[in-house]
Amino acid sequence: MAAAQVGRMMWMDSPVSTDLWQVAAAFCVFLVLAGHVTLESGLVRAKHSVNAAAKALVQAGLSVLLVWAVGYGLMSVGGNGLMGGGPFFPDTAFASSDLLFMIAVSAAAATILSGPLAERTTLRGYAAVVLIFSTAIAPIVAHWVWAKGADGGGWLNQFGFIDLAGGAVIHVAGGVAALTAAAMIGPRSGRFTDAKRTTVIQSQSFPFAALGVLLLWLGWFGIAAGKAIGIGAPPAAAILVLILAGAAGTTTxxxxxxIAPRQITVIQIIHGALAGVVAVAAGAHLFSPLAAVLIGALGAGVAFGGxxxxxxxxxxxxxxxxxVHLFAGGFGIVAVAFAALPPDAGMVGVQAAGLIAICLWSAGLMAAGIAAARLVLQMRVARDDERIGLNVSEHGMTTDVALLVGQMNAVNRYSGSFAYLDADTDGEIGQVAREYNRAVDIFRAQITGVRDQLATTKGELDETHADNVRLAGELTQRDERLEEATREVALLTDQIARALVSMQGLQGLRTGIVRLIGRTFRPPIERLHALALRADASRTPADMDELIEAARDETARLARRLADVIDYAEASTFATPPTLDRTPVDKLISEVNMVHRGRAEAKGVKLRVVWAPDVSGMVISAATLRKIMSELVENAIETTRTGGLVSLLAKRGGPSELIIDVVDSGAGISPGQIAQALDPLTESALAIGDEPGRLGLALVKKLVDIHEGTLTIRSKPGVGTQIRATLKIDALESTARRA
Structure with missing residues (x-):
């Protein structure tokens, strides 16, 4: 057992195991590249997302090649205190874990440049910034801080400057260089107003940005672990410090x-996580867990203030x-001096001096490099290209958003009226385009309606003028109109007499109809006679006009009463439905809809007429079905108040039925009144609107009986009425065959 432990310890201390740990750390550091492109793609607007990904790939390629060719030689131990002396373009003889690790770290440091320059820098301009940073800034700062050897090293390292995981080399140097470049290139269009008030520019995907933060966090574990192994410190302790500090920054x-939701948003939570890790990067091997939590929380606050x-x-x-990188990193560099209490004043001075030197070198060299680069290439895109989006202007790619904005600009510039937009119907922007097109349809319809209303109003004004002219001429013709009304009454009386004679000769007609005729026609005729006497006695223009209109109205009522009686008498003579005028059912329904819709609209009643497709193949006697539907619809409109609803529904019932439903929201009648309405001898006593004495329901009942059907009435006073007429299809088909 002891031998096995000794073997494992000897293997871990061997060059091979150290190389494996450094290679693994380098692999982990490369996650910083993935994390940053994910973070930036989530925080920039969608029209610049392709450019963010392109910058990440170009930056990775350039920084790796530049560090291999020049940067590694500048940051190596050889040379003097300011810069290394090679090797440059190292071959496989120099291929060590240290080379791989420094390439990964330098590529990770260059990612800091991308965010501050987002959404307005050309791809060539960004490549120039990466070139300046990867060849003249990051390698020199890395040599100052990390180069250490028997024959000397970096001047900050010789003074005892401490930076384990890149708090100065990566975060401060990268943050200063990035902000210097952002200041020289200028802000995005609309970012600041003349009054220096900031404009919030929305991002496209916070979940994507949060994933990027987690990947960055993991990548920085590799930097801390790799540098800890390089100096012989335990990597697990350094990683624990990074985890605790990042958690403290996020929680803060x-x-x-x-506490202040308007000042601290979800973006600041992302920044807090990064700031906590950055703040302890320099002294991750020195801080205790409690100190890591404190410094991570303070680092987040310093980053917000910065x-x-x-x-x-x-x-x-x-x-x-x-x-975040500059202010949290700078705070962490100074905080290293307080890792041991009481702090060493000399250590505080060394850390502060090193921080100032790195800031001056990074800012000065980046400013000089950009000034020189401007002489040969364009660093910033044009304002219009920025507005359209770098995806289109820099890379020739487009999105639904770009297409939609371009079409709307074209509509605003070149179209004299509203035009439709095209977009991917499956995308989210396609839904916006569809809703816009629907709004265009509505607006066009409204414009058409306004134009029609104006035309109608003009026509009404013209008609009113013509009516005034016509009325002026009619003032001299009152006497002739009165005589004409008298002649109409005499003619109508003669027609009634002939109708009475013909009705009395109808075979099988009940004697009660004669009483109905007398009850129906005697009052109108007496009123007409009284009107004629009044007209003869009064010669004033106002009285004559009133009497003429009253006579016309009474004549119209009398004509309708006459038509009702004749229709009922004729229906009483039928044993089967008439066959000479068979007509498709759907055509008859359309006629009823057209005839009665104007009357319903004039009264302010909504009329809804619907028929099922399966009635299209049915035919019926036009006179009977038209009368059934007209009577039911007309009575429903009369009994329905303004704002009410009348509906007519026609459908096929069972295998041999046609169903007509008429429903209204009118006054309704009681069960006793229903029975009275179905009796032709008593229905004339019921008042339906302003029309007393109608035979509507009695006539409908007679016509439904002829068609071997049933009539069902459900009504409730104050609620409304539903009337269903069910006609047998067999009767209809037999009618068609007989025809």
């Missing part, structure tokens, strides 16, 4: 968001990440 941001300073300075840190 969460608590702050609950972000406000950057914002007030007018620097557009698009993702807010550079502020």
């Amino acid at each position: 941001a969460f608590i702050a968001s609950q 972000a406000r300073l950057v914002e007030h300075a007018g620097i557009d840190d698009a993702l807010g990440i550079a502020s």
